[in-house]
Amino acid sequence: MNQYEGTMKSTRQISQPDKTAVQQQESRQETRAELRHAIIGSNQVLATATTVLAIFPDTFALDRAKLTVTKRHFFSTAEVMSIRVEDILNVTAKLDPLFGSIQVVSRIMGVEQVNTIGNFWRREAMRLKRITQGYVIALQRHIDCSSLGTPELVSLLDELGEDNHEQAQQK
Numbered sequence: 001m002n003q004y005e006g007t008m009k010s011t012r013q014i015s016q017p018d019k020t021a022v023q024q025q026e027s028r029q030e031t032r033a034e035l036r037h038a039i040i041g042s043n044q045v046l047a048t049a050t051t052v053l054a055i056f057p058d059t060f061a062l063d064r065a066k067l068t069v070t071k072r073h074f075f076s077t078a079e080v081m082s083i084r085v086e087d088i089l090n091v092t093a094k095l096d097p098l099f100g101s102i103q104v105v106s107r108i109m110g111v112e113q114v115n116t117i118g119n120f121w122r123r124e125a126m127r128l129k130r131i132t133q134g135y136v137i138a139l140q141r142h143i144d145c146s147s148l149g150t151p152e153l154v155s156l157l158d159e160l161g162e163d164n165h166e167q168a169q170q171k
Helices: 004-016 017-040 122-140 150-159 165-170
Strands: 045-050 059-063 068-072 077-084 088-095 099-108 111-123
Touching: 004 068, 045 122, 045 150, 059 122, 077 088, 088 111, 088 122, 099 122, 099 150, 111 122
Parallel strands: none
Antiparallel strands: 045 059, 059 068, 068 077, 088 099, 099 111
């Protein structure tokens, strides 16, 4: 074997791409794309409200991925809790003549948790309940909501979460 043949052999070995490295790179790109898509979806707020007549108001925010409840107890302090929409079992609105609160039942790690958020204006509490319950129903029925724009999705979820469908049809 002459010197030229040895050089050709080593060049061939180096020039062949490593298949596992290419597959890993493709996998990383797919993961980045999925994460970017998830970030965009989580920035699209479907419903939000802040409690009224409170020194330290609480906040309810529902986006396409999760429900975030922020409870404030004092200046510059907060308890922030996020619940995946898939983990929400039920949403209930408790109503008074002027105000309402939202009760969210969720299952996290096999344990049911009940969280109450309120005092919202009565009308706001009902709207939050309908949109959240509509989204839970849509996800339970495996309906892909990602292609709908946020205003259209909110309108449809509000209608789906309506308790009395006969009244809604008469409107």
